[in-house]
Amino acid sequence: MMAVMAGRAVVVGGGIGGLASAVALRRRSWQVTVLEQRSSISEVGAGITLWPNALRALDATGVGDRIRSVGLAQVAGGIRDSSGKWLSRTDTGAMARRFGDGMIVLQRAELSTALSVARHRDSNLDQGDVRRRRRQRDDQHQGRHR
């Protein structure tokens, strides 16, 4: 069996994708630095629906059960057009029978927090590995629009 050596990684962006990548790497003892341009790592926006494949990916990062416990199981779903006519419907019962999970709805901030906590829990590194880079031009841009 080939030995996999722990390495070092820099993840650019502390969104859901970046944090999940950081957690997965740290679970394999990689040293990870997350660079986020915003002043804090927190999700903007409201809710998010997680499908079974997303939940399985979160299981691999160790936060799947936490997310299932704070989320609401969505019993029905689908996509409507602007007149309200259904374009597609999702049978979450059939989905759960086939994949082991239906869909879970939760606040984006809950997901982001769970990943942030896991990123530090699964590592013996200190917690100061998030470097916030606010680009001066972003600040100037915001200043112009205040």
Ligand SMILES: Cc1cc2nc3c(=O)[nH]c(=O)nc-3n(C[C@H](O)[C@H](O)[C@H](O)COP(=O)(O)OP(=O)(O)OC[C@H]3O[C@@H](n4cnc5c(N)ncnc54)[C@H](O)[C@@H]3O)c2cc1C
């Ligand atoms: C309206 C809407 C509804 C959605 N609903 C769902 C849903 O219900 N279910 C679902 O699974 N998906 C949904 N999605 C998609 C989902 O939100 C995205 O796939 C997911 O958030 C992408 O995560 P990400 O980490 O790749 O990117 P992002 O969340 O965009 O994160 C990127 C991060 O990188 C930072 N960044 C960018 N450039 C730099 C830089 N140069 N230096 C440092 N930091 C940088 C940004 O500030 C940001 O924090 C929805 C998307 C939208 C727009």
